[in-house]
Amino acid sequence: MSESPIVRLEDVTFAYDGRPAVEDVSLTVEDGEFLGLVGPNGSGKTTLLKLMLGLVAPDAGRVELFGEPVDAFDDGERLGYVSQHSTGAERTMPITVREVVTMGRYPHTRFGRLGRHDREMVQQALERVEIAELSDRRINELSGGQKQRAFIARTLAGEADLLALDEPTVGVDADSRDAFYTLLDELTDRGITVVLIEHDIGVVTDHADRIACINRELYHHGDPAGFVESDALARAYGTNSRLIEHGH
Numbered sequence: 001m002s003e004s005p006i007v008r009l010e011d012v013t014f015a016y017d018g019r020p021a022v023e024d025v026s027l028t029v030e031d032g033e034f035l036g037l038v039g040p041n042g043s044g045k046t047t048l049l050k051l052m053l054g055l056v057a058p059d060a061g062r063v064e065l066f067g068e069p070v071d072a073f074d075d076g077e078r079l080g081y082v083s084q085h086s087t088g089a090e091r092t093m094p095i096t097v098r099e100v101v102t103m104g105r106y107p108h109t110r111f112g113r114l115g116r117h118d119r120e121m122v123q124q125a126l127e128r129v130e131i132a133e134l135s136d137r138r139i140n141e142l143s144g145g146q147k148q149r150a151f152i153a154r155t156l157a158g159e160a161d162l163l164a165l166d167e168p169t170v171g172v173d174a175d176s177r178d179a180f181y182t183l184l185d186e187l188t189d190r191g192i193t194v195v196l197i198e199h200d201i202g203v204v205t206d207h208a209d210r211i212a213c214i215n216r217e218l219y220h221h222g223d224p225a226g227f228v229e230s231d232a233l234a235r236a237y238g239t240n241s242r243l244i245e246h247g248h
């Protein structure tokens with residue numbers, strides 16, 4: 001692996017119709033790290049994640065993915081993105097869990113023809129997230145936590161190196177959430193880089209290697225202990241301490 005970070009943002013700014021959502025943000029995501037991205041509602045987290053993945057282009061500044069300028073990057077199967085909304089169709093489609101996970105393999109096939117190796121990769125991914133026994137169930141019959149595992153398995157089957165997750169456990173019960181974050185820890189232990197948007201600060205300080213806290217601008221980018229000790233949280237969230245009280 002090269003020594004360049006997986007993602008590098010330099011002085012990145014992005015506005016919707018002249019209203020800045022991300023302003024002058026510089027940060028890196030290093031190979032194999034688990035970065036937690038926090039900030040109040042509407043603070044630009046989803047926009048920042050999209051900028052990182054090249055899904056939107058910055059108005060100013062520079063974005064690099066895997067050491068290349070993001071607009072030249074064309075190795076999409078290295079990226080796994082589980083957005084808050086894009087999973088809507090799959091959630092309700094009458095297809096099986098195995099079929100959803102198999103979708104991750106198609107970019108690796110010639111003309112969509114699956115071989116034995118592809119089927120093995122799908123099976124391994126199902127086992128890694130511990131939903132192999134659910135593989136013939138329809139995706140829309142699964143619980144929220146199980147569905148998130150299926151979407152992660154899809155990106156694993158596709159051999160993604162970078163997994164980007166936008167509030168993946170909204171509507172998932174507490175036990176399944178804990179299990180889900182333990183799974184993310186296992187993935188980073190295996191060398192997969194994770195960027196997670198999460199509203200529960202406690203989860204992020206428990207699991208992430210580093211935290212980026214934004215409210216349009218970057219308020220903190222560093223380890224969880226430094227984040228807890230700093231006043232970045234209070235500054236970024238302003239007087240909205242409800243979220244802070246819910247943290248640990």
Ligand code: ADP
Pocket residue numbers: 016017021039040041042043044045046047048
């Ligand atoms: P977060 O993920 O932290 O909730 P977002 O990145 O979704 O924040 O949004 C940041 C700001 O940009 C918000 O004020 C939001 O209303 C605005 N915004 C997000 N998406 C769009 C869009 N497609 N068009 C216009 N404004 C948008």
